[in-house]
């Protein structure tokens with residue numbers, strides 16, 4: 358089996374009868390969809406698509422797993438992730454503080470490529486499967502270390518009904534309601 | 540400049556180049572600027588000169604979305620340019636980044652394992668369909684056929700959904716990486732893909748009735764914007780535009796990459812060279828891509844899972860990474876990839892995107908950044924066709940010819 362070239366040519370300029378026939382075909386198709394329309398409208402935000410688990414949405418840090426290796430900040434193509442230094446109590450020397458580095462993220466810059474999640478050697482970063490979050494002002498899109506550890510509130514989920522979008526053989530994309538609201 | 544140099548007539552050959560003359564300038568011609576704000580021009584301007592209603596000259600004026608891709612590619616390591624180059628044609632993301640990745644692989648001396656190659660082809664073909672449908676939609680709305688516009692855009696969503704299930708992102712997948720791909724197929728993907736293929740086959744039949752054989756569309760496309768075979772060759776057109784003019788040129792056949800030589804498909808070539816022939820090439824290509832997807836999905840389902848990154852990279856995986864690859868099908872990156880050094884040398888990567896052949900010339904001086912990344916995109920090569928396809932037609936044919944060339948400014952301007 359190998360790819361090959363398929364030389365074809367168009368049919369000749371057609372007669373009037375052909376034209377009439379194709380016109381009728383088009384009209385019949387129109388009538389078919391008029392009687393039996395195939396619409397798929399997502400009434401967002403009353404309905405929202407429940408995205409698959411592998412979806413590359415917002416990125417959250419599990420701080421206790423982070424080993425401060427800075428790999429995530431180094432691989433970020435858009436320089437959205439940066440390391441900051443914070444003071445932490447040193448477990449080995451009680452009463453003393455030590456400096457530690459943690460990543461923070463600027464969602465104004467992030468392009469959701471997922472490199473940081475994939476490069477993290479300890480799986481300290483993970484994606485949540487939603488991305489439709491609105492901010493009142495740009496400054497809120499700089500996440501500090503505290504914000505970075507909490508999954509952002511998914512307001513759409515509080516108000517809307519989740520649907521799953523699946524591919525149907527006859528209808529193309531269809532939406533199926535999801536029962537569990539998680 | 541001497542008075543005899545005719546810039547617009549095409550005689551200017553002070554570089555010693557042979558210039559193909561377009562039409563002569565008549566006496567009472569008006570200059571009309573189509574774009575860059577015109578809704579049907581995209582991010583470009585076509586300067587046409589009209590004699591009455593007939594275009595006597597056309598000049599594509601490009602560069603409105605130039606983003607210095609080549610220069611930016613020189614300052615951010617080897618793996619970070621992948622999400623960047625995707626931005627040239629986001630709906631064709633895998634096709635447009637794969638040749639770069641392959642060029643870097645050649646320099647690094649790694650090779651994607653067989654399963655990763657199949658996965659790359661899978662996403663490439665999904666992208667090709669989505670890209671053709673997108674072009675098709677724009678083309679239809681240029682012609683005022685809003686039904687086809689809605690249909691094509693809606694059906695493109697099916698393939699975007701497939702890509703999203705596979706990669707986790709709708710458009711900018713950043714899927715191939717040097718040495719492999721980032722994810723294996725998720726559970727239930729083969730059936731989903733088969734359903735999409737069967738659905739699209741039925742739809743293509745309806746497209747034929749609604750659009751391709753529609754007498755109105757035919758009379759607007761037949762014999763319009765004819766690019767004869769020898770002109771297409773001289774201009775160096777690529778992709779469906781060349782294949783619509785009878786040139787059997789497709790990188791997947793000329794120099795098969797990944798696993799294209801193991802798959803059974805046809806590259807449709809039409810000889811007429813008009814807007815209709817170019818449209819038929821694209822529709823036929825969608826049908827052929829559906830065949831490829833079926834074969835690839837069958838293969839992926841039949842064969843046992845194996846690492847989707849190169850041996851040399853897999854060897855360095857710590858146990859956690861191996862576990863994740865096994866349980867989630869996610870190939871993790873290794874920290875050294877961010878600042879890796881690539882052996883000095885130069886490599887060429889070619890590939891067939893939805894719009895034609897793309898070439899990357901990647902040169903390394905052994906450092907952490909590419910020394911040079913030269914990109915020649917298919918749209919950059921096809922744009923010259925405007926100059927020769929438009930003259931002689933009426934202004935109303937301009938959208939038809941523009942749409943049939945499937946020109947994409949962000950890709951051409953880089």
Ligand code: SF4
Nearest residue numbers: 433467468470471473
């Ligand atoms: S997803 Fe990509 S752009 Fe966003 S922080 Fe991670 S590496 Fe940077």
Ligand code: SF4
Nearest residue numbers: 423424426427429477
């Ligand atoms: S890559 Fe992971 S472990 Fe390393 S600094 Fe980033 S979050 Fe922490």
